[in-house]
Amino acid sequence: MSRTVIVSHSHPNLRYGGGEVAAYRQFEHLLAQDEDVIFVGSTIGPEDSAKFFGPSQQVLSFGPRDFCLRGRGMDSFTMEHAEVRDEDWIFEFLLALQGDVYHFHHFWNIGAGTIRRLRAALPKAKFICTLHELTAICANHGQMVKRSGELCYASSEVACAACVARPPIDFVLRKTRMLEMLGLFNHLLSPSEFLRERFEDWGVPKGRIAVIENGLDHHASFRPETEAELLAKSGRFAFFGQATPTKGLDVLIRAAALIEARDEAPELPLSIEIHGVDKDSFTRMWPDLEIPDCIHFRGRYRPQDCVDIMRGYGWIIIPSVWWENSPVVIQEARAAGTPMIASDIGGMAEKTAGWGLQFRVGDPAALASAIMSVHGQPDALLVHKSRITPPLGLEEFAAEWMEACELRKSVKARKLVGA
Known part of the structure; x- marks a missing residue:
């Protein structure tokens, strides 16, 4: 050659x-x-x-x-x-x-x-x-x-x-x-x-x-995290992607609304941050969806910064509603040592098996349940982080x-x- x-x-x-x-x-x-x-x-x-x-x-x-x-x-x-x-x-x-x-x-x-x-x-x-x-x-x-x-x-x-x-x-x-x-x-x-x-x-x-x-x-080097750090991260979730119908961002917003509608507020505040999408872009695509208070739009980010940004969260959410093959966001989450909550189909199910949580695709209630099952649970976060292997x-x-x-x-x- x-x-x-x-x-x-x-x-x-x-x-x-x-x-x-x-x-x-x-x-x-x-x-x-x-x-x-x-x-x-x-x-x-x-x-x-x-x-x-x-x-x-x-x-x-x-x-x-x-x-x-x-x-x-x-x-x-x-x-x-x-x-x-x-x-x-x-x-x-x-x-x-x-x-x-x-x-x-x-x-x-x-x-x-x-x-x-x-x-x-x-x-x-x-x-x-x-x-x-x-x-x-x-x-x-x-x-x-x-x-x-x-x-x-x-x-x-x-x-x-x-x-x-x-x-x-x-x-x-x-x-x-x-x-x-x-x-x-x-x-x-x-x-x-x-x-x-x-x-x-x-x-x-x-x-x-x-x-x-x-x-x-990627260069995976992680220092041990304190209990306080793990607890704080267990309340922080993030989405990385684009505002396209198949990425399932509307499913995530609906799930967040279901969580906020619950009678009891969680002891640890819930934060879901949206990277790659600004509020105006989301509103243009889903004008009738009210945005819950726990959702924060962070707009565009530099691809080379993605792994470092992900390290600040407890969980990355990938709610796509189509057959994703091998989303780059999954590799980046593995490089960051941050577990994922993913739709249960296609390459998402394959690539997050063993170290992530999966929920029924397109189902906001199932996603809300998955989020709340690990929200405020530093021990669960630590267990899932320990199962992550570095990407190729x-x-x-x-x-x-x-x-x-x-x-x-x-x-x-x-x-x-x-x-």
């Missing part, structure tokens, strides 16, 4: 999400090891592109090896660009990088057609894809949540047609095309067993997908990645032409 090109649907400098963060951390680690590596992200669509690009600008450069493409949006059903010219220049840009390894962390904004053309143009290159979510299976934003809000447990052409309002034959063709595209990759990776099983049940041959947890650069480090991730993808330790690289 000489040159690795890491491709993501988004760029974490512009939008912070789990898939793009995992991709960028991989890039930064390989770069720090003097590997010949290039990162290519994208803006999400026309709205974001207009914020960051000039009228005829196609590429932003954050460094000689760090690029962001202008995303113009694409058809989420076919995973293709509406205009051939949009696909043409993305294909030509990726081809010009002359990678020996192309590691894709998503198809969105890149396009299935781009991948097919690049594969044909570079038959000797190694193509790798990390499956961060269920887009290939589900045409409803890859979330396997029906338009009614009900969780979907398996795709079928008839059920999908009823959900997305297209003829069943369209879903037969879509599945064929998606499986064909996945077949172009030399290696498929998944950060969770849950996601691997979903893809195998859908049609990817068993044994094709290797499971490697996303890497996280970036060095360990890189070693597993090279082994799973049959990559040799690369020769230190040639300079990027034109850098």
Whole structure:
């Protein structure tokens, strides 16, 4: 291996999400090891592109090896660009990088057609894809949540047609095309067993997908906490995420309201702090929800500060109402040594088993009960903290990645032409 090109649907400098963060951390680690590596992200669509690009600008450069493409949006059903010219220049840009390894962390904004053309143009290159979510299976934003809000447990052409309002034959063709595209990759990776099983049940041959947890650069060193510190933390809970319907922030607010409506106030004050969302953003999305007094909005935070911020809480709450695969917030909580209260489905259930609490997904009463079962309980907090194991480090991730993808330790690289 000489040159690795890491491709993501988004760029974490512009939008912070789990898939793009995992991709960028991989890039930064390989770069720090003097590997010949290039990162290519994208803006999400026309709205974001207009914020960051000039009228005829196609590429932003954050460094000689760090690029962001202008995303113009694409058809989420076919995973293709509406205009051939949009696909043409993305294909030509990726081809010009002359990678020996192309590691894709998503198809969105890149396009299935781009991948097919690049594969044909570079038959000797190694193509790798990390499956961060269920887009290939589900045409409803890859979330396997029906338009009614009900969780979907398996795709079928008839059920999908009823959900997305297209003829069943369209879903037969879509599945064929998606499986064909996945077949172009030399290696498929998944950060969770849950996601691997979903893809195998859908049609990817068993044994094709290797499971490697996303890497996280962390330095876990904890000093013993006093009883007073543990007691104080046992009353402090936090949410880290975005104000999107599937993140379940409304479930948390409803749970907090149920707690406040109880006849007896708890002896230790309850505090639930919301990071990543401000009050105005929440109100725009859920205008009819009254915000309880125990809820405090803290707004945006720097990703690199997340683990340190988490260390100040007793519990981190992840109330998502869709099949999260391997949320970065779970790895960050493990690095912080802070246990979690999580929805009982998907990668959340898998990744918090043994050291976190789980509650019935989408159920505010169940979440309220989970919160109150550990509120003001320093002994319970200490027990759960003792069960936490550190997340996979970036060095360990890189070693597993090279082994799973049959990559040799690369020769230190040639300079990027034109850098």
